[in-house]
Amino acid sequence: MNGDTSPRPHDVEVLEMRTKRQPLTFLGALAAAVTIAVALEGVIVANQASGQSGTRPRTAAQAPPSRPTAPTPAVRTTAKTPRTPWGAPDLQGVWNTNTLVPLERPREFGARAFMTQEEHAKALADLQQRNQRPGRDSRTVGGKPAVGTEKDVARAYNEFWFGDKPTKLSMRTSMITDPEDGRIPPYTPEATKRIADKREFLAALLQGTSGGRPGPISPRRAERSPDYNLDRINRSDNTEDRGGPERCFGSELPVTMGTGTFGGVMQLVQAPDSVSIYYDVGQGSGFAWVIPITNRPHLPKNIQLYRGDAIGRWEGDTLVVDVTNFSDESDFRGSRENLHLIQRFRRVDANTLSVEFTAEDPTTWTRPWTAAQELEKADEKTTLVLEGGCHEGNYGLLGMMLNTRAAEKAFAEGKGPDPATQDNATGGGAEN
């Protein structure tokens, strides 16, 4: 299973300790062990003598790692790529971006990955214009102040909370680099049906409310969601009815960093045998992600993990992370347990980290697709990376459950509307 046969000081020591405990009756085994131990020590001494000790960087194979052993990165010298003391490309730092790139390419650009100067100037002017809009501070319904309406309550955050807006606009027309049209490939028929089924279920729960189609309260309100629900649905019978974010499930892979106040920050710490990322994203739904650098196989298929099973390896100067074993509780744009993600991290220059992902799921998309984002190195003294703490402060979920039970009780006592006729999912529905 472990293809790396290079000697490790660590192994030698384990071997030494074992040999000391062998009773003398196992002379043959002892002699063999000692011979191997001495031979291995010899190799290490030889390595050190050949100039890999002292202040010169050691390779990953020589840095005593946890197991299984990290494959040695193929070290290529690129003048502009900062390197760790052990010779790997240095991906470390605090990274974010304030440059806006849409994930999908607006159709007007066709197959063009970049804008022209004129297009860019116009798009930037449009962006700056958009940034001036009052956004969610425009709390009116039909020209009247919206105070006290469902819309006002649902839009709890006014524009203050959206703080900084993106100030820069990339020349690139989309993060998606493959397919050529810069757009997510079509869903498979299977996924199309899955998504339509869920939409129909969501619509049924809204039927007869201000945000839904007209009609009586749907009998489907008694049904279980067709998928493990992660959406904002118009029901609070169980905690499982509330969305993943409301239950503090935390952000999911892959992360594309946003811009502005809620754009997020990513911190990367690197060692020869692991890369440890903290994604401070999504309003306290940040998470720690440890990528072991290893050549072990993936976990058994039946092991489902919210953020999958990550295995990292170096391909030249690129850290390639293969992630499988996702869960039916994780959802990346319609892809759940069958998602296969390949992430690539590459230090482009002192101030730029390229982060790319390829998403593959034959049960969801008609072909794999790839998106890339360039992150900018942030000032670590002033760019704060904060722990999530969503679950620890989650009074919202408790409130949704309490309020819904209270509303049901009030309705039963003839003191309020039937909660099933209220829209608690679309943010005010028809009033918008």
Next chain:
Amino acid sequence: MRIRFNRVSGAAAGAVVIAVLALAVIQTTGQATRTPRTSDGKPNLNGIWQVTNTANWDLLAHTVRPAVAQPGVYPNHPVLAAPVVALGAAGLVPPGPGVVEGNEIPYKPEAAALKRDNAEHWLDRDPEVRCYMPGIPRAMYMPYPFQITQGTNKIQMVFAFANASRTIYLGGAPDPPADKWMGHSVGRWEGNTLVVDVTDLNDRTWLSRSGDFHSDALHLVERFTPMTPDALRYEVTVEDPNVFTRPWKMSMVLYRQLEDNALLMDYRCIELVEETFLGHLRKNQLVKRWEGDTIVLDVTRRTPPGDKRYER
């Protein structure tokens, strides 16, 4: 097994003796290889680590006892109580010799009373039960692994439990803006020892399941010292003038996971504790009887034929 001592085995033994002597020489002269080091010469802490002690249950010396107890027939001999009575031996606190120097935590008198009260109401108050981030130092000695990634100017620790993590800044740190569950850690090397100063912890975390607590004035000094390639001495000095009369110290050992398939897997408990804390707010409750948010447990466990105590 008996070995006939003939000339051949005698010669082999002689060779072995020489080899062992040679090995001993390599070991004593090559002392530097005893502590695995990073390329910049620091002790290499990379790997997956875990304590084997029982500090998370009780920091002081303790014998085995029910995790949730009710009075039995004799004083000082409590028996398992309702929430865990069906668990049998799996519902007990494992015994341990303790991790506190002098086996005494110097609580102020009023704090000692609160600690005792906390211990009695452990199940209702312990943030661990709610799947909250465990804080420092408790994260270091929970009975689950954590992974160290030793970078060039930061050390990142990620804990299996609740996906908690901490960054130890080695080369300059930002000013912490607020108290955090996992605090703010600034480290430095003193010879082979990583010394970490931890501040800015909130007052929400506990130190054990026995009700040990602290205030937001908690200040820790941790010391990580390699003992062997696979063991670290972990010492932590606990200072909190709001709660303790003097600083006190814990000491324990962190062990490296040596399994070929060692892997940090998330102890993902957020959705699994919903039933405990929000189950009473389901439209159709799964627990048969709640009184408000109080679970009224009728512990009815019918053992199926063939599975009874003396049938297996």
